[in-house]
């Protein structure tokens with residue numbers, strides 16, 4: 099539609115090109131409502147659907163949208179309640195040293211055990227939390243919980259684990275990010291050097307200057323940063339050059355066919371070499387079998403994470419995993435949990 103194309107013309111601002119996206123919601127008499135208020139209300143419903151598509155676009159109101167809206171609103175409200183009443187959970191997936199088989203740390207992954215809908219995965223509620231802004235308190239809740247769990251693991255003698263926590267782009271909308279993060283970690287008396295934040299490139303696009311400042315401040319406090327889903331963004335290499343990143347995580351999509359596709363094999367080995375030349379640690383995501391592990395070993399990848407070692411586990415199962423591996427240490431066994 100002409101209006102949309104006109105709105106989406108790039109805007110040139112000094113040295114920058116701004117890509118604009120427009121969203122339009124439309125309701126048409128009589129199906130979209132018989133009175134003006136009804137038509138306007140339904141156009142808003144269509145608009146909120148159009149906004150949810152990252153690419154914007156035009157949506158025409160249909161009665162099924164009201165159902166979706168009710169569902170979304172109910173889920174948003176349940177989510178607020180869950181967050182207030184500690185109703186979320188954090189699972190941990192180990193990261194393994196490819197050479198020694200030792201557990202180097204873990205990634206904290208949020209879960210929502212919903213009272214009626216079952217165990218919800220991040221894909222079911224993180225996008226909504228980003229949209230409503232609830233991702234900000236959720237992020238702090240996860241960090242707090244992770245700090246407590248890490249402190250507990252340290253009492254069991256697991257003192258050298260590096261715990262990775264995902265940070266979404268929306269969390270950088272909070273102008274007190276660095277000081278709040280520091281306060282939470284400081285209050286649980288866990289060392290800041292036990293933490294790493296995982297960021298995707300899109301999380302750094304919102305306000306690059308502010309992001310850079312936050313990253314620098316947090317780095318000075320001892321926190322490290324990993325670039326998540328490496329290889330899937332637009333400018334991975336300049337991100338590595340310009341920001342204080344110490345680890346890259348090669349995206350699972352490259353690992354899926356690394357054994358069968360010579361292109362993917364070349365990409366992965368290239369990413370490992372390049373990252374090493376920049377002095378970065380490399381973690382491969384989505385390791386699911388021995389052949390992939392063998393490939394990583396051959397190409398000197400530092401660490402692996404994936405179902406082959408263990409799925410994300412609740413704290414007690416993660417403890418059992420750690421204890422089992424500690425008891426078996428010395429034996430070159432990569433063991434599947």
Ligand code: C2E
Pocket residue numbers: 191206207208219220221224237240264265266296326327383384385386403404405406410
């Ligand atoms: P991610 O940070 O790239 O996390 C890795 C995802 O891959 C996790 O999915 C993990 O369960 C899955 N995974 C790990 N190994 C394997 C494997 O061998 N095979 C397969 N098929 N999958 C594997 P999950 O937990 O569903 O999380 C999805 C995404 O949601 C994460 O991607 C991250 O971007 C986001 N997310 C998860 N937890 C949080 C959180 O606490 N905060 C924020 N802001 N985002 C989170």
Ligand code: MG
Pocket residue numbers: 205264296326
């Ligand atoms: Mg991650």
Ligand code: MG
Pocket residue numbers: 326327347349350383
């Ligand atoms: Mg990832």
